[in-house]
Amino acid sequence: MIDLARRAAGKAYVPYSGFPVGAALLLADGRVVTGCNVENASFGMTICAERTATTRSVVSRATAEQPRIEVAAVVGLKADGQPCYPCGACRQVLHEFGCRTLVVEADGSPRAHDYAEILPHAFGPQDLED
Numbered sequence: 001m002i003d004l005a006r007r008a009a010g011k012a013y014v015p016y017s018g019f020p021v022g023a024a025l026l027l028a029d030g031r032v033v034t035g036c037n038v039e040n041a042s043f044g045m046t047i048c049a050e051r052t053a054t055t056r057s058v059v060s061r062a063t064a065e066q067p068r069i070e071v072a073a074v075v076g077l078k079a080d081g082q083p084c085y086p087c088g089a090c091r092q093v094l095h096e097f098g099c100r101t102l103v104v105e106a107d108g109s110p111r112a113h114d115y116a117e118i119l120p121h122a123f124g125p126q127d128l129e130d
Contacts, residue, residue, distance in 0.1 A: 001026060001073035001103055002110050004034055008049065009075050012036040016043070021076040021084060023049040025057055028068035028098075033057040050074060050090035054097060069099040073110075081107040091119045 001024045009022030014037060021037045035053030039046045050072060057067040072094050076084025083104035086094065094102075095115065102113045116122075 001032070001071060002075060002105050004032060005049075005073040005075040006077075006105070008034040008036045008053075009077050010036075012049070013038045015039060016041070019076065019078075021049040021074065023053040023075075024073045025053045025069050026071040026073075027057055028070055031057070031060075031067075033060065033067075048087060048090050050086050051093050054093050057097070067097055069094060069097045071101045071103060072099050073103040075105045083111060085118070092122070095119050095122045095124055 004024035005022040007022065008024060009020040012020035012022065014020050016039050022034065024032055024034045026032055033053050033056045035049045035051070035056055037047065037049045038052065057069070061067050074084055074086055078084055083106040085104060086102070099115045102115055102118050103110050105111070
């Protein structure tokens with residue numbers, strides 16, 4: 001998964017920050033979907049790798065059932081070798097689709113986290129139920 005995320009990062013469009021990020025999502029149905037960050041001169045219009053991959057998982061599904069994310073792997077090509085964690089917006093989007101595990105790359109090795117550790121006390125669909 002980390003290798004797929006790294007390859008996706010290599011496709012990022014980052015003319016402003018020069019900071020490529022890639023994501024690979026393992027879905028409950030066994031599919032793997034990737035995404036990269038895509039920047040825009042209007043910085044607020046930039047979309048992160050995790051949200052690109054999540055959107056692709058919705059568009060590419062074969063049934064009406066929403067995709068469920070088992071594992072999200074995220075790689076940001078940082079020069080210092082430190083892990084690149086998802087921003088708050090991406091954490092919320094990954095939670096919406098049931099992400100269970102987040103894997104990041106730290107000093108060239110994968111590091112796995114239970115998703116509740118990444119987004120504790122998350123707001124989700126269950127909070128909107130009567």
